Every structure is written in structure tokens, then in C-alpha cells.
Amino acid sequence: MIVSFIHRAVMQGIPLLFGSTGEILTEKSGNLNLGIPGIMYVGGISGVIGSFLYENSLPDRSAVNPFLIIAIPLFCCLLGSLIMGLIYSFLTTTLRANQNVTGLALTTFGIGFGNFFGGSLITLVDTDVPSITLSLTSQYFSKTLPFAHKLGWFGEVFLSYSFLAYFAILTAIVVSLVLKRTRVGLNLRAVGESPATADAAGISVSKNKYFATCIGSMIAGLGGLYYVMDYASGVWSNDAFGDRGWLAIALVIFTVWQPNIGILGSILFGGLYIVHNYMNNIIAMNMSTQELIKMAPYVVTVIVLIVISMRKKRETQPPASLGLAYFREDR
Amino acid sequence: MKNKADKPMHEQLVQISKRAALPAWQSWLIRILAVLASLVVCAVIIVLFTGDNPFAIYATMFKGAVGTSRRIWSLLQGVAMLLCVSLAVTPAFKMRFWNIGAEGQVLMGGLATASCMILFGNSMPPALLLLLVIAASIVAGAVWAVIPAIFKAIWNTNETLFTLMMNYIAMQIVSYFTYIWSVPKGSGKIGVINAATRAGWLPTIGKYNYLLNILIVAALTIGIYIYLRYSKHGYEIAVVGESENTAKYIGINVKKVIIRTMILSGALCGVAGLLLVAGTDHTITRDTAGGRGFTAIMVSWLAKFNPLYMVVTSFLLVFMQKGATEISTVFGLNDSFSDIITGIIIFFIIGSEFFINYTLKFRSRKGAEAA
Amino acid sequence: MNKTPAIELRHITKRFGSIVANKNVSLTVYNHEILSILGENGSGKTTLMNMISGIYHPDEGEILIEGKKASIHSPKDAYRYKIGMIHQHFKLVDVFSAAENIVLGIEEGKYDLKAATKVIRETCDKYGFEIDLSKKIYQMSVSEKQTVEIVKTLYRGADILILDEPTAVLTPQEIRKLFAVLRRMRDDGKAIIIITHKLGEVLEISDRVSVLRKGEYIGTIDTKDANESILTEMMVGQKISLNIERTEPKNVEKRLVLTNVSVNSVDGRAILKNVNFTAYAGEILGIAGISGSGQKELLESIAGLQQLKSGSIIYHNPATGQEEDLRDKTPLQIKNLGVRLSFVPEDRLGMGLVGSMSIIDNMMLRSYREGKSAFVHRKEPHDLADRIIEDLQVVTPDAQTPVRKLSGGNVQKVLVGREIAASPTVLMVAYPVRGLDINSSYLIYNLLTEQKENGVAVVFVGEDLDVLTELCDRILVISGGRITGIVDGRNTSKEEIGLLMTKANRHHNDEGKEGNDEEQS
Incomplete structure (x- = not known):
């Protein structure tokens, strides 16, 4: 049972990991993108649209091209999230709009966009399918490693996930390394900490902000795609993604802006999300207590936020210019 | 730096500089143009999805928003509730305190209302219960808002992230209680509270269910306008928001102002919760606030924190939402369409602020190199 | 080589x-x-x-x-x-x-x-x-x-x-x-x-x-x-002779006595070291020094904006004859003691004025608390604004104009005007003529002299030695947070002040030289 719990926790955690990795990258450049929940919806629905159109264009299920059925949703998802990232960057970096307002507007827009197409896609393309169920695409997206089930608990805990899950972990590690060990990361962090210093050192503040925000959005968008195609087995239902986007932002604080900690953090948050299903067997728990347990990630995050502000340790503070627009003449 | 021109950047063809000031009519012209541009973009999108002609569509929207007297009431109620939350967040924003936790504060106010109605609905005289309900909702909203304020004042804890997290804690608490008090047991829904006795319900004026809410919010609008503009507190809020150093220089206790203002902000959110639960819904779910806490931030920002302008911005957004919902119904589309429209309008208006605050100077490539 | x-x-x-x-x-x-x-x-x-x-x-x-x-x-x-x-x-x-x-x-x-x-x-x-x-x-x-x-x-x-x-x-x-x-x-x-x-x-x-x-x-x-x-x-x-009119101090009496005042910066550096001086009513006390020698902290200490490490700041209240220690008091507490202190800080828009507010609302900063009403009254501030605009020749479209939109000199006039209007007993001004043209500068000098004649203790932090030696009755020279001398404004020379301004550090540099020679040998 513990094994299946860990397995489910990881499945729950992966979308959060994508979201928080993307948001960390974005925040490191000084952009507090509160549009992440919307971007994740857009990432999910864009993949769904691509896959839906592709599946519907097939004469029958055997005509499927294994490459295209992965590539089309993936491409659509990345494109959709990229556009969202561009809207945010354009408004906040080029037009210097307020980041909080822009982010929240982006979330309203993104969730609306997701639910609208989720609810209207069938009407719009005029087909006679009863609901959006992309079982074929999902089959490919949720393929696990072939030898996973032969290895008992080890297989289930470590190997029984689809390629996107491993990609999430890989992304977290790569982003972590890029931020810590490369010149790109150094420049990016300089922009987030002190744009005036970066500017004086000849680093383009705008380019870095665009770059980090757009890549970050694309990473976050994959979280939405993973959720629909793997976790939800290709079934899109409106609002099912819920508040996972905000949970991803909570995770950013929980991990004190470190994607590699996010790998374990996301599994922990994922576990807290579903723990009630399992604790039911140990101690009888009613629905109401489950809701309190679901509160735990947020409470823990608030505590982390308070502790880092009380300890005032510089390494664990949010990037110093987080949320502020940079304008050279303001110096 | 006063002499930007001395530092030509070779790659920079467009020079951006801060505008001294734009006459009020010009800045409003820019904003109105932005709204019009957003409406055009919305129209294009609607045409893409429905294939109908844009004028017919705007006619449909118009009908959807104000077509019948029921719709007008519903529109006004929508405006009133959004406006109420927007008024609540405004004092905090003027102080540069990013309270994005209005959603949670409204919910806590609503929950306090609902719990008083449930717990004391049969054991207390109606008038007393009504007073209790009002007091409880205000206190609950204020408490939920003052927690992050205290941490901000003492340890400078990031209020944006703190208040954001408080929203979801509030939602889970509401979910918890909806299971505890669900009718029938285990359904996860509370249903209409005290449907028979109407205990704890706000009275209705005549047969107009929404009128009381609308009047209360109208009064609040004027009240907050006066508070911010003419009261000593409002003046202190503005000074703290603009320059903490100046505030200290004239002896304003900045911590006290932060905490006091957030209590007010939360209390007003509590009132919004009260109006929603005791005034119209007579029940509570985790979606009672309905995202107004977030939309309110945009309403307040777009109105430059002026309560009177907020009437206009919240009306615009609610009108478009109701209209978009009507289109969705007519064409069999999902009603989330209205969120897309809201998003687009806001993108345009916040983008337009740039053109009010900055000027662009275009330079030819040649000129840039010669400089 | x-x-x-x-x-x-x-x-x-x-x-x-x-x-x-x-x-x-x-x-x-x-x-x-x-x-x-x-x-x-x-x-x-x-x-x-x-x-x-x-x-x-x-x-x-x-x-x-x-x-x-x-x-x-x-x-x-x-x-x-x-x-x-x-x-x-x-x-x-x-x-x-x-x-x-x-x-x-x-x-x-x-x-x-x-x-x-x-x-x-x-x-x-x-x-x-x-x-x-x-x-x-x-x-x-x-x-x-x-x-x-x-x-x-x-x-x-x-x-x-x-x-x-x-x-x-x-x-x-x-x-x-x-x-x-x-x-x-x-x-x-x-x-x-x-x-x-x-x-x-x-x-x-x-x-x-x-x-x-x-x-x-x-x-x-x-x-x-x-x-x-x-x-x-x-x-x-x-x-260079400036022909600033300097009147003889009258009815001189103790107003502000600083004893052994020391202040440390947030990161623990000593900024003011054992500062002792007395400011008298009816005179202008000049403070000369290289910028950043502790002038800002000195004024802020008196105004209740700096934490003192040691020492006392005693105010002699002319109305009651009582002595009040201003140490560890907030600006509001100081005001409530009946100390009428006016302060024109160096960074006018960062402290002292609110850039986005109108001239009228900036006038209110000092006075808005008056009265029991929960509301502010804009009538008197409006009159005051109009009076200052007229008296000090502030160039502005009207009193409703945000202060940020005024030029530097006009911003300064608004601030100085407000602080003087509060009828202070102590008036501290830091670089009040920075950015002002000649005529406006003389306007300010005359205002300060007028205040002195009215029995105000004026503390003037300046940078132009010609002005200091012609305007001030006494000049206190500060260097590296220490007072290196207090000279009579009428009998001093620019050279004397110039040397005092660099005194404290010179001493240390001599030490440095010796150390260096050792290193090289």
C-alpha cells in the first residue's frame, strides 16, 4: 500500500514540479508570474486541442503515427504556453505593467481559455463524440518503462512513470544546474537580484526576463499536459485541474527557490493531496478531515515564508527585485 | 539620469522616456481607446467562433446583460459584489500592500456568517442573531487579513505570497465545514440555511432581493471615497504608500498604519462575505467568493484606486461577463468565454498605462549610429 | 620608469x-x-x-x-x-x-x-x-x-x-x-x-x-x-563677497544641548563620535564638512530619526522653561512634548515631501493631526500653500500641482516655506540652496536671518564656504563624524575651515604612512 501511495503521490506531484520549476526560473529573473495557474491550463488545453484534432482526423485507431501522436500535443502545449509567456513578458517587461495585475489577468484568461475550449471544442469542430476522451493519445503519454512491473516494489516506486514524469525531474535538475553553474544562470540571477548592476555589467535585463519567463511558461505548461494526458488518462473535464497552479507557486516558496528540492517537495505536496485516500484504511477518516489535510501544503508554505522572513538569511530570500519593473532612468 | 541622450545605445532604435505629465483628458482618451481596441479584438474572436456578424453579437451581449429587468438586477448585484471586494482591497493597495488574499477574507466572512446562522438559527432572537452575524463576518474577515499584516509589519514577510496562500487555507476550512454541516449528511453541500425561518437572513427591501446589497455597497463606495480622500487615516495611508521615510519623518507609526489598514480591508471583505451569504446565497461553498477577490484587484488597479472610477471598471467587467455568458448560451458554447473576454480587456487597459506614463521616440538607424 | x-x-x-x-x-x-x-x-x-x-x-x-x-x-x-x-x-x-x-x-x-x-x-x-x-x-x-x-x-x-x-x-x-x-x-x-x-x-x-x-x-x-x-x-x-546681511544675535539663550552623542550605522560603523555642541536661540549655527561626514545623521538624531548609541540631546523649552531629553523619542513624541522642531532634510522628495501629492497636501504633512475631527481640513493648508507660492515666488501652475512636477528649486521653496510656517523654535536646514538660482538663494538666506531675529535656533548645514562664513554666527566643522572645531563666523577664513574639514583623517593618514614604510622596508 505504501508503494502504491508513493506511486500516486509522484503522479500528483509531477504537474506541481513542472509548474514550480517554471515559476522558479521566471522568479529568478525578477518576474513574479502569478499567471502560472492560467498558463498550466493553457498548456493542458492546447495539448488537448492538438491531440483532439489529430485523433479525429484519423480514419481509424490503427492508422496512428506514434511520433505524431506525441509530437502534436507536445508542440501545441509548448506553443500555447509560450504565447502566454510572451503576453506576460510583453506587458510587464516592455510595457512595464504591474506584475501582480498582469499575472492575475493571465490566470483569469488562461483558466477561462482552458474551460472554454474544454467545454466547447466538440461544438466548435462539429463532431459527434460525446466528450473529450483522448484515450489513444493518453496511451502513448502514459507508457511506462517496459520492465517496471517486473521489478516489484522497486519498479513501481521508481520506474512506473511515463516519459513526461522523468522529463519533469530532468528539467528540475537541469534548471537547477543552469542557475547554479552556468553563465546564463549567473546573468539571470543577477537580473533578478539587482537589475541595475546587471545592466551596468552589460547584461540585457529585458532579454533575460523574456527568456526566463517564456522558457518558464513552457515548462509550466507541460505540467498541464502531463495532468490531462497521463494523470487524467486523456479525459479533460473543466476545473478538474483545480488549484494545482497555486500549489505550484506555494512549492516555489516551500523549496526556497531551488528546483532540485522541488523534486522531493512536489512528491510531498502530491502525497498530502491524496493521503486521505490511504489513511482511511488506518484510521477511519471522514470527508471533512480530508479537507483539512489538503490544507497542509499551504499552511506549511506560510510557515516557511514566515521562517525565512524572520531568519533573514540572504540566500533564502526571494530574489531582491521580485515583482518590480526595471527602468534604466530610474537609477 | 538627466541626460539619457548622452548614452546612445547602438542597438536601440526606440527611446523610451518618462512623460512629465499628460492632461487628464488625454490619459482618459488613451484608456478609452484601449477599451475600444479590446472590444474590437473580442469581436474578432467572437466572430471566429460563432461566424455571426459582430454587431449582432454585441446586440446579443447587450440583451444578455440588460435585456430584462431580472437581468438588470442581476447585473447590478454582480457589479455591487465585485465593487464591494474592490473597495475592500483598495486601502491596502494605496498603502502599497499587495493584499491578494481578498478571496480568502471574503470566504472567512461568509463562513462566519453561515456558522452563526447554522449554530444559533433556532436559539436566538432574530434581531440579535442578525447583529451577531454582522459582527462575526466583519471580525472574521479582519482577522484573516490582519495575520499577514502583522508579519509584514514586524518581519517584513512578503505579503503578496502570504495573502495568496491564505486564500487556499480559507477555502479548505470552508470545505471542511461544508462537510461537517452538509445537508443531507455526507453530501458535501450545505444547502439553503434556515430556509423556513429565514433566521440570520438580511432583510429584503420590498420584493427586490438585491436592492439592500446594492444600497449597502453604494453607501460603502461613498464612504471609502471619503475615507481615502478626506480622513486623516486616508491621508496617512497615502503618505505611507508613497514614501515610508517621509511618513517616519512626520511621525507616522508605519506599522500601526499597516495593521490598521489591513483590518479595515479585511473587515470590508467580511462585509462582502456577509452580503453574499446572508444577503443573497443563504448558503456557503468554497466557490462563494467566485474569484471576485482576484478580479477586484484588477478593478481597483484599473481605476487607479479611486472608488468612483471603480464603479465604472467593475460595471464594464461585469457587463462584458454577463454579455459573454449570453453569447455562450445562444451559441452553445461554454460560459467561461466571459473570462477570456475579461482577460483581453484587462490586458489592453494595463498595456495602455505605458503610453500614459512614457513617451516613445523613434529614431532612424542612421541617426542612432551617428549619435 | x-x-x-x-x-x-x-x-x-x-x-x-x-x-x-x-x-x-x-x-x-x-x-x-x-x-x-x-x-x-x-x-x-x-x-x-x-x-x-x-x-x-x-x-x-x-x-x-x-x-x-x-x-x-x-x-x-x-x-x-x-x-x-x-x-x-x-x-x-x-x-x-x-x-x-x-x-x-x-x-x-x-x-x-x-x-x-x-x-x-x-x-x-x-x-x-x-x-x-x-x-x-x-x-x-x-x-x-x-x-x-x-x-x-x-x-x-x-x-x-x-x-x-x-x-x-x-x-x-x-x-x-x-x-x-x-x-x-x-x-x-x-x-x-x-x-x-x-x-x-x-x-x-x-x-x-x-x-x-x-x-x-x-x-x-x-x-x-x-x-x-x-x-x-x-x-x-x-x-568672494556675497553681501549677505548678517545681524548681531540678540537675546541669545540655550536651546539645544548635545552631549557625547554617538551614532552607529546599521552595519555597525561609527558615524558620529562623541559630538558635543550647543545651539542657541537667536543665532545661526553653520555646520561645515565634506558631504557624508555625519551631517545627515546629526540632524536626524535631533529629529528623532536615528538611534543613538550614547549621549543626550537636551531641549530647553522657552515656553515652559523645562528641559526635555529628546533621545530615544520618535518624531511624534518629540512633537507632543511641545518641541517645535522644523527640519528641511537633504533628500527633499525622499523625506520631507511626498512627490505625487499636491502642494496643498504636502502642507498638511505637519498639521493634519490638528483638531479632534477624523477628517482633514484643506482650507488652512490651501491658504498656506497660496501664501508660500506668493511669498517665495514658487513657479507652479497652481497649488493643486503635484510637487514632483515642480523644478528642484521650487520643491525646495515649498519645503522651506512649510517648515518655517510651523513657527519653530529650532530650524534645521540641510543644503537649502542646492539647485536654487542666485535670487532664490538670497530669499532663503534672508528667511533664515529673519528666523534668527525672531529668536529661533537655526542650524544650517551648508557646502559653500563663502555662504557659511557670511551667513552664520558660529560654524561647527565636522570631519569623519567628529567635531574638529567650532569657529566664529565673523573672524574665520575659508582656509581655516577647509583645514578643519580634513583634520581628523589627516591624523590617521600620517599613521598610515608610517605603517607603509614599515611594510616596504
């Missing part, structure tokens, strides 16, 4: 609007030498150097580097010409290590912090910098941060180094170390320019001295031919 010109300035002129910051300045710096640029505050030293480092571009004249005409448009260009400038305000990322800051923005080659650290370490060893390259900037002292800035410019290959007031924030020991390093760099062939106004340091470190006064180039002499009085005279120039 053969000295070749590293950089030559020819007839450089720079204007900001109608103000001429540099007028026809020509000078040459050679390799293998340290040149001091000496001048009072506002003499145009920093502007001149900013033109070499690419922050400004000269309006007239040309810059030659190794004999060739150079065009420097940005700090990046300056680096290409191997020019590095160390500004007074360091440009470093706090949470980065020293090494990370040093390599920041360099684009060539592979990013390898370890290899870079090795190269940096070699540079450090070569010149004798002691620095932990893995230490984070926020953990560093000011001196360490300065070292990081210098190493950063060296790592980027600078051969011409410009240091803007490098000793302003250092302790005597740190100054000694810095000078040793500078000498080693000079001996290695670098051209080094130090901007300073401290005579002792000039004599100690430099090979030649160029003097600027009010934007104009006065001359260059070899340090070996210079002494303090020659340099002081070059720096302050002949006495």
Missing part, C-alpha cells in the same frame, strides 16, 4: 541644462602615476570622471587614449579602452560571491568559475589584495566590497583606474592597505586617478595633483612641490 600619456583630456566642457558642470578642462594622466583630482563638493570632479568612464559624453572637447582620439559612449566602451571606474556606490550583487561578481557580464570563453577564481587569485596575489573570493558580498565590510570592485576592473583588463572618493568609507587601517595596493598597481604601470577632497591623502598617495573649482580647471602641480596651504588656496580660491 618611462611615463607615457595614458589618457589626455582636451578642452572638455559639459553642461546640464543651464548649469556648466565642467568648463574647458584639459589634463593628462600618465602610466606609472597616481593623479589626484582635488576639489570641493560640486566642483565637477565626478562629472569629469564619468565622461571618461562612459556614463556621460562631453559636449565639447575630446578624449585621447594612448594618443588616439577615443569615443566612449557606454561603460562597455570604456572597458574596451581599458578604463575601469570604481564608483562611490558599489555595483555588486549582494547574494553573489566575490568571484561571481567579478566575472559577471564577461562573455568570452567558457564559464568556469574555478578557473576564473584561479586567475583572479593570481591578480590578487600580484597586487596584494586580501580577499576571500567565495565570500558573499552581503557578508563583507565596505572595504572588502571596494576590493571586489577594484579586482573586478583589473580582471577585465583595466589599465586606467578611476577611484571616486575611495577612502570616504574606510577606516585608517583599511586606507593604509588600499594605498599600498594602489602603489603596487602604479609600479606595475597602471595609470590611477583618485577623486578626493582630503588634502592629507592627496599629499600622501599621489604623484601629481589637479585641482578643480566650480567646474573649472585651476591647475596641476607635482605633489612634491605642494603643501596643504597651497592646495587649500587652489581649492577654495579667493574670498
